[in-house]
Amino acid sequence: MTKYIWYKAIYTPISKFYLMVSRRDVLKVAVAGVLGLAIGGAGGYISRQSEIESLKKEVVELSKQVGVTAPKLEPNLNIYNWTYYINRNIVDWWAKENGVQIVYDTFESLDEVVAKLQTGTSGYDLAVVSDSPLQELANLGVLEPIDLKKIPNFKHVPERFKNPYYDPGNKYSVIYSYGTTALGWNNSEVSPEVTAWADVFEVDRHLGKYKGKITMHTDTIETFGAALIYLGRDPNSTKDEDLREAIELLKKQKPYLAGYASTEEYMSGLEAGRFLISHAYNxxxxxxxxxxxxxxxxxxxxxxxxxxxxxxxxxLAWADNFVIPKGAKNIEAAHAFINFILDPIVSAICTITVKYPFPAGRDYVPEEIRSDPVIFTPEELLDKLYWMRPLTPDERAKRAEYWLELMAA
Structure with a gap:
């Protein structure tokens, strides 16, 4: 007989249900229910089936009441997000439940999303953008305002993530997730343990010892940031002398690397043992x-x-955010989807699925997830890390020129 543990007893005015997890196996998530999310399906586990049936009836009645004032959603929603960054079953469920056809495209670097959105004709209704480029895009006038009145679940966002420095008043954005970019490594093969950027920039340390087994990030902000931090410079710098020093450091490092790796590349490489140290997102x-x-x-x-x-x-620390690109045609659906993800239960499901922290769901995840510093960066550490400022188009172009020089070296 499979043994279960209570995961969390959850009650909200429009939903209540109990979710249990088998530690012996995985919980395969399929979403069934209305508004409040009942977790179940062939591979999932729900307690007290008779109670769930009565709750379903309750939720149906409540959904009818709520539906009276609910806005009519457009039939389509085009989303642009990072890879491996959401519970896709939940996306599918929301689309089916609301009669919305979703196009869900992904990217692997900030440079990609900035290049796409800064045209003002991206074709997307919803995108996820990090803090500093978000402010750049807002300054360019290529973001639509967010209407917080259409996102009542914004109340569940912790105060720390409201009214951010990069978007005062949340005029253009709502928090999605957050984290750090540092070093992932194989503790069974790498010795001594990784402790500093010097380990991947100095030949007499791990860089030389594990030649051909180390990767740096494909994202220019991240890799410039790492080099500048190691050099004791401001990672936000666009001074020619700082960028020149950073590029020369990166040129010296390059022959010892396995390469510059994106999310899919370094995740599979670390798992398979092809890479032993990778510059990576937490x-x-x-x-x-x-x-x-x-x-x-x-x-x-x-x-x-x-x-x-x-x-x-x-x-570098960062915060990713929902934004609505200029020219979006499905504004109501975009707001509705943001509100859906900010439901604490949905945010919790996303967190325990992809292991990125969704702030609105923090109190609803298992303790072992909530207390894992790789997933939820401790607040005292966040306060000590570097946050990027927005770059002007000229500053971004200057960095791009230096990066091209590195790629050609």
Whole structure:
């Protein structure tokens, strides 16, 4: 007989249900229900089936009441998001439940999304953008205002993530997730442990010892940031002398690298042992440790030989946000989808699926997930890390020129 543990007893005015998790296996998530989300399906587990049936009737009645004032949604929604960054079953369920056809495209670097959205004709209704480029895009006039009145679940967002420095008053954005970019590494093969950026920039340390087994990020902001932090410079710098020093450092490093790797590349490479140290996002490393994907929930660590270290010199922190690109044709559906994801239960499901922290759901995830510093960066550490400021188009172009020089070297 499968043994279950209580995960969380949840009650809200429009939904109540109990979710239990089998630690022996995975909880395969399929979403069924209205508004409040009942978790179930062939691979999922729900307690007290008779109670659930009565709750379904209650939810149907409540949904009728709510539906009287609910806005009519457009039939389509085009979303642009990072790879491996949401529970895809939930996206599918929402689309079916609301009669909305979703086009869900993904990208793997900030440069991609900035280039797409800054045209003002991206064709997307909803995108996820990090803090500094978000402000750049707002300054360019290529974002639509967010109407918080249409996002009542915004009340569940912790105060820390409201009214951010990069978007005062949340005029153009709502928090999606947040984290750090540092070093993921194989603790069974790498010795001594990774502690500093010097480990990947100095030949007499891990860079030389593990030649051909180390990767840096494909995103220019991240890799410039790492080099500048190691050099003791401001990672926001666009001074020619700082960028020149950073590029020369990166040129010296390049022959020792396996390459510059995107999310999919370094995740598979670390798991398979092709890479031993990778410049990576925290949630991607947590995803490897828990063997996560976008369709199943695993709350037990599977690959404990993978570790994540924020170097002693510091690292970049970031916050990803929902934005509505200029020219979006499906504004009501975009707001409705944002509101859906900010439901604490939905945010919790996304967190325990992809192992990135969705702030609105923090109190609803298992303690082992909530207390894992690879997933939920401790607040005292966040306060000590570097946050990027927005770059002007000229500053971004200057950095791009230096990056092209590195790629050609």
């Amino acid at each position: 949630g991607d490393i947590a995803g490897i440790i828990y063997a996560s994907d976008e369709r199943e929930i695993l709350i037990t660590k599977q690959l404990e030989y993978i570790s994540y270290t924020v170097p002693e010199e510091g690292a």
